[in-house]
Amino acid sequence: MSGRGIRQLSIATALVLFAGFALVFFWVPMDADQGFKQKIFYLHVPLAIVALAGFIAGGVEGYRHLRSDDRRHDANSYVFIHLSIIFGVAVLITGALWAKASWGHYWVWNEPTLVSFLIVFLLYCTYYPFRYAIEDRDRQARYASVFAITAGAFVPLNFMAVRMADSLIHPRVFATSDGGLPGSMMFTFLVCLAGIALLWVTLVKLELLGKQTSGQVSRLRRALEAEGLGGGQEATGTVGRRIAPNLEAQ
Amino acid sequence: MFDAVPNDDTGYVFAAYMVFLVLLLVYLGILGAKFQRINRDIGRLTDEVESGGDPGSAEAKSGAEEPTGV
Numbered sequence: 001m002s003g004r005g006i007r008q009l010s011i012a013t014a015l016v017l018f019a020g021f022a023l024v025f026f027w028v029p030m031d032a033d034q035g036f037k038q039k040i041f042y043l044h045v046p047l048a049i050v051a052l053a054g055f056i057a058g059g060v061e062g063y064r065h066l067r068s069d070d071r072r073h074d075a076n077s078y079v080f081i082h083l084s085i086i087f088g089v090a091v092l093i094t095g096a097l098w099a100k101a102s103w104g105h106y107w108v109w110n111e112p113t114l115v116s117f118l119i120v121f122l123l124y125c126t127y128y129p130f131r132y133a134i135e136d137r138d139r140q141a142r143y144a145s146v147f148a149i150t151a152g153a154f155v156p157l158n159f160m161a162v163r164m165a166d167s168l169i170h171p172r173v174f175a176t177s178d179g180g181l182p183g184s185m186m187f188t189f190l191v192c193l194a195g196i197a198l199l200w201v202t203l204v205k206l207e208l209l210g211k212q213t214s215g216q217v218s219r220l221r222r223a224l225e226a227e228g229l230g231g232g233q234e235a236t237g238t239v240g241r242r243i244a245p246n247l248e249a250q
Numbered sequence: 251m252f253d254a255v256p257n258d259d260t261g262y263v264f265a266a267y268m269v270f271l272v273l274l275l276v277y278l279g280i281l282g283a284k285f286q287r288i289n290r291d292i293g294r295l296t297d298e299v300e301s302g303g304d305p306g307s308a309e310a311k312s313g314a315e316e317p318t319g320v
Contacts, residue, residue, distance in 0.1 A: 021267075037259040040266045047270070090273050094266040101262035203277065210284050217291045224298065 006205050013202045017195035020188065028188040037101040042189055044094040046196040047087050048117065052155050054084030054200060055124060059152015062145035074141040077148045079207045081127055083200060088121045112165040116158050123151055 024042045031038035058080035065073035095114065096106040108114060130147055134140040181189065 035259055037262055039263045043266060043270055086273065086277060090270055093269045097262045097266045097269070101259055199274075203281075206281055210281065210288065213285075213288050214291075217288060217295065220295055224295065 006202065006209065009198070009202050009205065013195065013198040016191065016198055020192035020195040023188040023191055028184050029182075031185075034102060037098065040094055040098040040101070042192040043196075044091060044098055045189070046193040047094065048091045049193060050196045050200045051084045051087035051091055052120070052159065053197075054080050054087065055120065055155045056152045058084065058148045059150075059155075062148030062152065065141065065145045066149070071141060074145060075208065075211055076204075077145060078131075079204050079211070081124060081148060083203050083207065085121070085124050085127075087196075087200065088117075088124070091117065092121065112162045116162045120151075120155055120158055123154065127151070 020042065024039050028042075030036060058077045061073045061077035061080060064070070065077060095117075099108065099114075100106045127144070127147060131140055131144045134143055180186070
């Protein structure tokens with residue numbers, strides 16, 4: 001993944017998100033049951049879907065890294081998981097606000113959908129200490145890939161288990177015998193989902209571009225030092241070295 | 251934090267969308283700072299190459315000039 005097309009992608013993301021939120025507040029009808037608070041649905045559910053898909057994509061990239069030993073896949077896996085955790089924070093906060101408005105409580109511990117998402121989120125929060133507890137870069141990348149695959153496989157299993165469980169209060173709006181969402185709500189939801197997915201892709205590309213560039217700067221620094229130039233300033237090439245794979249090997 | 255949210259539907263909806271916006275802006279701010287650091291690093295490297303590897307003169311030059319965009 002490179003930085004090509006980031007400007008166009010950013011514009012497309014802004015347009016689709018703006019269109020989606022405009023539909024939410026100015027076009028789609030008010031929900032008969034929940035009223036205005038149901039508008040949180042168009043933000044909360046796309047964020048949750050994109051975050052979970054990002055975790056799975058991180059696992060796929062981890063698998064590709066183990067297969068090819070290409071550090072770019074490890075960097076992709078790291079960035080996918082990193083951004084999905086941030087989206088997960090937004091899911092938990094928007095979900096808590098919606099829960100308070102609908103149920104009167106910010107959190108309900110006997111609701112499987114909420115608790116299962118929290119378990120997935122906390123599982124991925126251990127990715128950072130797990131990864132950076134290992135100093136050797138190759139071992140770190142390999143172990144992180146194994147983590148990403150294992151946790152990535154857990155996500156759909158967890159989702160299926162929750163779907164099979166008897167939900168107490170969390171709504172099931174897709175693929176239900178009650179008919180699911182009306183057409184206008186489904187259209188608005190899909191536009192919002194596309195916008196959030198585009199936002200995730202844009203941020204992934206920006207983050208990867210940063211790591212790629214800092215890796216190039218580090219390589220350039222080393223080349224200059226080998227040539228007998230530079231070496232006077234420690235600050236050069238430190239960007240991203242501390243916590244993230246910065247594609248130095250590419 | 252949650253106690254500050256108004257106790258009606260509009261407040262919760264507004265708060266949810268604001269949380270999303272704030273998180274996005276904070277993340278973009280962090281990314282922007284990272285790109286600025288890269289930009290400064292590239293500027294220093296360029297100065298070092300142009301000054302033939304004399305860190306002192308490169309440092310003086312990099313301090314005097316604004317870095318170019320990445």
